[in-house]
Structure formats: structure tokens, C-alpha cells
Amino acid sequence: MRLVxxxxxxxxxxxxxxxxxxxxxxxxxxxxxxxxTLPVLERYGWLLLVGLVLSxxxxxxxxxxxxxxxxxxxxxxxxxxxxxxxxxxxxAGTGWRALSVPTRVFLHGMSGLLVSVTTVMALTASDxxxxxxxxxxxxxxxxxxxxxVQQTSKLLYESGRMAAAMSVRGASRGPTAAWRILFSxxxxxxxxxxxxxxxxxxxxxxxxxxxxxxxxxxxxxQRVGDLLLLLAVMLVLVLAVYxxxxxxx
Amino acid sequence: xxxxxLALRQxxxxxxADGPAVLEGISFSIQAGERVALLGLNGSxxxxxxxxxxxxxxxxxxxEIAGIALGRQTLAQVRRQVGFLFNVPEDQLLLPxxxxxxxxxxxxxxxxxxxxxxxxxxxxxxxxxSRLAGQPLHHLSHGQKLRVALAGALVTRPQLLLLDEPxxxxxxxxxxxxxxxxxxxxxxxxxxxxxxxxxxxxxxxFLVLDRGQLVYDGDEPGPLLESWK
Numbered sequence: 001m002r003l004v005x006x007x008x009x010x011x012x013x014x015x016x017x018x019x020x021x022x023x024x025x026x027x028x029x030x031x032x033x034x035x036x037t038l039p040v041l042e043r044y045g046w047l048l049l050v051g052l053v054l055s056x057x058x059x060x061x062x063x064x065x066x067x068x069x070x071x072x073x074x075x076x077x078x079x080x081x082x083x084x085x086x087x088x089x090x091x092a093g094t095g096w097r098a099l100s101v102p103t104r105v106f107l108h109g110m111s112g113l114l115v116s117v118t119t120v121m122a123l124t125a126s127d128x129x130x131x132x133x134x135x136x137x138x139x140x141x142x143x144x145x146x147x148x149v150q151q152t153s154k155l156l157y158e159s160g161r162m163a164a165a166m167s168v169r170g171a172s173r174g175p176t177a178a179w180r181i182l183f184s185x186x187x188x189x190x191x192x193x194x195x196x197x198x199x200x201x202x203x204x205x206x207x208x209x210x211x212x213x214x215x216x217x218x219x220x221x222q223r224v225g226d227l228l229l230l231l232a233v234m235l236v237l238v239l240a241v242y243x244x245x246x247x248x249x
Numbered sequence: 250x251x252x253x254x255l256a257l258r259q260x261x262x263x264x265x266a267d268g269p270a271v272l273e274g275i276s277f278s279i280q281a282g283e284r285v286a287l288l289g290l291n292g293s294x295x296x297x298x299x300x301x302x303x304x305x306x307x308x309x310x311x312x313e314i315a316g317i318a319l320g321r322q323t324l325a326q327v328r329r330q331v332g333f334l335f336n337v338p339e340d341q342l343l344l345p346x347x348x349x350x351x352x353x354x355x356x357x358x359x360x361x362x363x364x365x366x367x368x369x370x371x372x373x374x375x376x377x378x379s380r381l382a383g384q385p386l387h388h389l390s391h392g393q394k395l396r397v398a399l400a401g402a403l404v405t406r407p408q409l410l411l412l413d414e415p416x417x418x419x420x421x422x423x424x425x426x427x428x429x430x431x432x433x434x435x436x437x438x439x440x441x442x443x444x445x446x447x448x449x450x451x452x453x454x455f456l457v458l459d460r461g462q463l464v465y466d467g468d469e470p471g472p473l474l475e476s477w478k
Contacts, residue, residue: 009345125345125385150345157387196340202305203341206333207401208325208357215356217349217366 008117009153010124014061016229021127022134023226028119030233031056034240035111039247041100046107048243052236053111059229062121070117074110081105125149133216143209151200155193162188252316254330254409254437255279255302260310262294262301271297272461275310279437281408286448287441288470289458295441296336298458299411302439303328315408329358332402332436336413338395339386347373347389347397348382354405372404376430392423399427403434410438416447445474 010017016024031052039045057067081102123131128149132142256278261270272294279285289295300306302314304324312319315330335341344350352369356362373379376396381389389397395415402410415431416424428450431438439456442448448455457465457474 126349129345129349147343150343153345153387154339199335199337199340200343202300203333203335204343205305206303206328206331207341207343207354208328209343215362217352217356217362219362 008066008121009149010121010127011066012060012062012118012121014059014122016059016122018223019226019229020220020222021123021131022220023222023229024119024122024127025131025135027229027233028056028115028122030230030237031115032112032119034233034236035115036108037237037240037244039244040104040107040111042243042247045240045243045247048236048239049107049111053114056115056118060118060122062118066117066121067114070114071110074113077113078106078109125153130216130218130220134220147200147204147209151197155196158192159189162192252281253278253313254281254283254315255439256311256313257302258311258313260301260308260312262297263307263309264297266307270309270461271306272301272458275463277456277463277466279409279439281437282435283437283454284431284452285437285439285454285456286452287439287456287458288443288445288448288474289441290443293458294461295443295458296413299333299413299439299441302411303331303333329405330408332405332407332410334395334399334402334410334412334415336417336441338391338398341398341401342386342394345385346382347378347384347386350386350397351400351404354401358405369400369404372400376400376403377426391418392420395419396423396427399430403436407436410434410436412438412440414442414444415440416442416444 016027034052035049038049040049082099085098085102129146132145135142257275260272260275262272262275263270275298277285287295287298297306301308302312302319304319304327308319314327317323317327317330319327333341342350344353348366348369351372352362352365355365355368360368370379370382373382376399378393378396378400381393381397386394386397395418399412399415412431415427419427424447428447431440431451440448440451454468455465455470456463457470
């Protein structure tokens, strides 16, 4: 089956999928913070970063195509930082010293992106709901987060249909048409989004979404594996903080 | 269930608190178990009337649901008595999977998760869509989404159903099943539609709106509807 973007939720097939949703979410969040904390230009920091990203990928086993797309997105977003090199002030140094700034941004960004997108792939939308409602977060925050995910999926799907309609109604195929569609989407998309948000808000009111918050639906199963993974992630996080404090950058 | 489930007395409905009325001087009532069609051309105020009944639009005059007068203080209480089907069913589907969405209303009322799931499964079975229980909502067709939204509205066994264009976009078998289902239900209902055949199959009483006024309330709107052709 063709994998569409809103099917990214829960498409991973690794052993981590057998663990409780809350464990997967917490582990992903912990590893994400570790990625941003590690001193990536130090040898140990760099090794730990590569190790944790690869381990998470192996544990989650996301589809290769999604992984490739994520990596390409990361390259597109982060490589341009190297173009800023000539603009750096001379106090930033020259040669390797100057390269260190965009390299650090690149490594933090790419690892954070891979870990967070893989975490998304390791959680279905239902898992996310179960995980969030079992965390000690304010009710309103959980309700809003869940609706952001839910409505974003709907909007992505609708945007796809609108792009298809535009191409059928005049824009032919090819890169020029793609650009034209891309730039005209906001004009036709925004009024629809506003209209829809009004209607969804009305439905939420009538269905009592604002009254009691969202409650869990599945019984929580905590296994030894959940505990082990959380301990390992905590260890990585502590190590990352220690290395950061030790190296002072 | 006995008594009046919906009563409007000289009710006017407004989109804005100090704006012009979209519906004016509307009076009618619906008894428990009564199925009433709300007919009218596009823009006649059908959807506004339904929304006004659950406090989504401003109103003046009296609106009463299951004996509770609609007001700021009673809004939540009134809405608990109502199952509402919006004209774009997708808008009211708020959770990722079918079973979760259908069980949502029950969980909000404090039912245990296991019991809520059991009751949601029973409603899905009654609607002939139990096979969809585990499906993500964005994988469903329009007709399936409509039935899931209806299941979500029915699961709490409301006294009053407010249905906005329930037959829109359904294929003939889907439409037939919907007619059968609605005729089986015990709740009082107000069905806004301009599908006259559908309305005749489901309802015995007809209200006709025209330019913000209730122009007919009876069991044979034939001559009036002739003028639409």
C-alpha cells in the first residue's frame, strides 16, 4: 500500500511496538533531549549520539522509505547553515573552528529530527492518546495536543485532495505546475481551514470535549521491557548532561 | 421516554448577539419518539435552527429540551440530552480510531473504559459497521464516517436527535439502511433535509422553513413543496 504522510503514525515495526505507549513516548522524548544535550563535537559525545540514534532506529525499525524522506528533509533544512560560514564574524575563527558552529547545528538537528520522527512512527495516534492521558500533564494541554495531531492529519489529507483538484482543473503535471499549486494553496486553503476550525469547535462543544478532558480507554500494561528501556534512556540522559557539563559546551 | 423533548416558543435565532435574526418567531414542539422533518431550500435556516437548539447560536424566546430551558447555566445539561449529527460528519469525529470516537461520549459521562467500549461496540453492531471498530477514521468513506458520527451521537441514548442532512452523499443501499435505522430508534428527532423522499420515508410530520420563518407545520406539505420544483 502506498504510504501517505498521515499514515506515518505507528508505521514502525520494531520490538519497541510491544511496549506500553507511555514508555515509547517517554523514551523518545528522553532521547530527543539527549540528542540536543550531548557535546557532539567531542569524541565521546559524538559516539554516544550515533549510538543512541542507531539503537532507537533498530528498536523502532521504521520503514526505509520514511527514513530516507526524513533524512532528505533534514539535509534540506540543515545543510544551508554551512552557507552562512562567510557571514560568521572573524571572532568565530577560521577553518575547523568556523566549521564547528554549523556542524554542531547539523548534528543536533539531524539526530533530533531522526529520533523525534522515529518516535512518531513508533506511536499510532491511539497510542499517543493513551500515552498522553497517562502522563501527569494538564488536561487542557493533552486535549489541545491530541486535536492538533487529529486535525493536522485531516488537513494534510484535504490539502492532498485540493492539490489533486487544482491539477485536474487546469494545472498540468510537472515542476512548474507543482510550484503553482504550492503557492496558490494558502489562498484557497486558509479560508477552508478557518471555516473548518469553526465547525470543529462547534462539534467539540456539543460533544462535551471541553468538559472532562480525554480519558484512557485501554488498560495499562507495564512490562519488564518498559522498565529496562526507561532506565536505559535515563542513563543516556544523565550521561549526556554529565558530558555536557564536563566539556563545558 | 415520555413528554416533550423539544419545545420552541417564539424563538428567534441570531448569528451575532446584536445582529439581525436569521430565524424569527419560531414555535413548535416535538414529543418523545416523534420523528419530524425540517424542510427548506438552501439558506432557509435549517442548520441555524438546529444549532440554536443546542446553544451554538444566540437565541431569544424560549428553547427547552427535555424540560430544561436552554441558557448559559444549563448548556452542558441540555447538550447531554441531545445527539447531534453535523452536516459534515468528519468535523465531529475527534479521536483517531472509530471505537475510541464512538465511546468518547460515554467516557465523558464517567463510564468505565471497559463498559464504554462494550456499549460502543453494541451501537456499531446495530448500525452494521462493527467491522470498522479498529479502523483509523481517515481511512473511511463519507458514508462510513456518517454512520460513525451517528453511532457517536446514539451511543449515549439521547432523548432528542438533531440530524443535519443525514442522507447527503449516501449511496442507495446506505440511504435505505439509514431510513431503517432511524425508523427503529425511540428518540424524538428533528431531521433537517431537502431530500423530500428521504423525509417522507422517515418522518410523519413536516416543518417547512422559508426565509427565516416557519411557514408550515403538518403531515402533508405536498402543495408547498410543489412550488420548489
